[in-house]
Amino acid sequence: xxxxxxxxxxxxIANSASVTTLVPLxxxxxxxxxAILGCLSFIVAIAFVPSDxxxxxxxxxxxxxxxxxxxxxxxxxxSGMVRRSWWWSGTGFTIGLAIGAAYRVLCGNDFLAVMVAxxxxxxxxxxxxxxxxxxxxxxxILVRLGKGLLAGLELGFVYMVVLNVMGIAWIxxxxxxxxxxxxxxxxxxxxxxxxxxxxxxxxxxxxxKRVVIAxxxxxxxxx
Numbered sequence: 001x002x003x004x005x006x007x008x009x010x011x012x013i014a015n016s017a018s019v020t021t022l023v024p025l026x027x028x029x030x031x032x033x034x035a036i037l038g039c040l041s042f043i044v045a046i047a048f049v050p051s052d053x054x055x056x057x058x059x060x061x062x063x064x065x066x067x068x069x070x071x072x073x074x075x076x077x078x079s080g081m082v083r084r085s086w087w088w089s090g091t092g093f094t095i096g097l098a099i100g101a102a103y104r105v106l107c108g109n110d111f112l113a114v115m116v117a118x119x120x121x122x123x124x125x126x127x128x129x130x131x132x133x134x135x136x137x138x139x140x141i142l143v144r145l146g147k148g149l150l151a152g153l154e155l156g157f158v159y160m161v162v163l164n165v166m167g168i169a170w171i172x173x174x175x176x177x178x179x180x181x182x183x184x185x186x187x188x189x190x191x192x193x194x195x196x197x198x199x200x201x202x203x204x205x206x207x208x209k210r211v212v213i214a215x216x217x218x219x220x221x222x223x
Contacts, residue, residue, distance in 0.1 A: 025082065030203050031196040033078065038195025039188045041071035046187060051180035059176055063183070064114045068103040071195065072096035072122050075202065079130045082208065088130075095129045115156055123152020123202065131206030140207070147205030155198040162190035 045066035053059045076092025103121055107113040127148025133139025166186040173179045202208075 025203055025208060027200050027203075030200050034199025034202075035192040035196035037074045037078065037199070038071065038191040038193075041067055041074060041195070042188045042191040044070050046180075046184060049180065051177045053176050053180075056173065056176055056179040059179060059183070061109055061114055063187075064107075064118060065100075065104050067191075068100035068118060068122075069097065070100075072099040072126065075122075075126060075199070076130060078199075079126075079206070079208065092130050095126070099125050115160065116153075119152035119154075119156035119159075119198075120149050121152065123150070123155065123198070123205065124148040126202060127151065127205040131208065133207065144205055144207065148202070151198055151201035151205050154201055155194050158197055159190050159194035162193050163187070166190065 045063055048066050049059060049063050053062070073093045073096030076094070076096035077089050079092045080086070080089025099122055102125075103118045106121070107117055110117075124145050125148070127144045128141055131144045131148075133141070133144075163186060166189065173182065
């Protein structure tokens, strides 16, 4: 006998070719992806920074500005990829560019703002704009903002700590060219570690711990 048809079954469900499922994001995988995104972002950003600037401070300001236009768009793009949505990928990339532009305008040449405001701006804005709530995107928005600010603070703090441990603060530097060379050597490592932890916290802050994806519906037919 053919499969029994449930008369109370929704027609939309009965005719659906796919179902949705919640897939957890493993932290070790998220950390690894974050480390790759951070390393690539740093390499791209520092490649555009001249080695003959007047001072290491100017070097760091320019580097941070370039990072602002590279790292946030990659995070936004990734947030769409884990959702398996081209719309979210494009939206995330655009929001990332907007975060970089806002950072450039708001921080200017203030070194303290560069090291503190940028990571917090990135974390807070990204968690609000790219996160999800239980019922809608506006649900729990203040909680996501607070968690995002914490995630951004971690990004800047860990980045600076790792750089200092690797010698940026205590090894004598005689010229900006030498400083530039040291940043080429140590910066990718520092950014990788910091961004790896950041992406884990970003997933926590934006409620992307589980993402909904579509899977083909398994159809079983009676013999």
